[in-house]
Amino acid sequence: MTRVGEESAAPDERPIVLRPRAVRVAAYVTGVIVLVGMIGGAVVMPYFTVFGRLGLVAIGVAALVFCHLEASVRLVARTSTLEVRNLFSRRTLQWPEIIGVSFPMGDPWAHLNLADGTTLATMAIQRYDGKRAIAAAHRLEALIRERGEASDDGFMGAG
16 A cells, blocks of 8 residues: 555565664664653652653653654655655655755765755755765665766765
């Protein structure tokens, strides 16, 4: 079954999903620790009112939700589109809109170079993943060459 707005993929054409590994693990571990700490604080603090205790738990839940957003960044490569899901935004691009991938020195994540002259940050490929991130950038570049109109020199290094 296909959701509204999704294209139907043949069984052998499953979407390719790229996600960061280190940031996902750190985000979920941090979110759980903060939530448990806030719940523990709400239970242990005898001088807090009910509203104070609920406030602590609410802050813990908000921290966990934020950490989940951070952990859920991804790129989904389908036959004719690439979906970029960043922390607070989602954008779907047609393959011909993408010229290449760059991994500027000092930036924490890769960028897509777009045909209109702009770039789009892709938080799904993060420098913290080391060689895995470089391999993901090369894989994405190969997909751009295969499915779009990128030149052979579209990858701008992984510094």
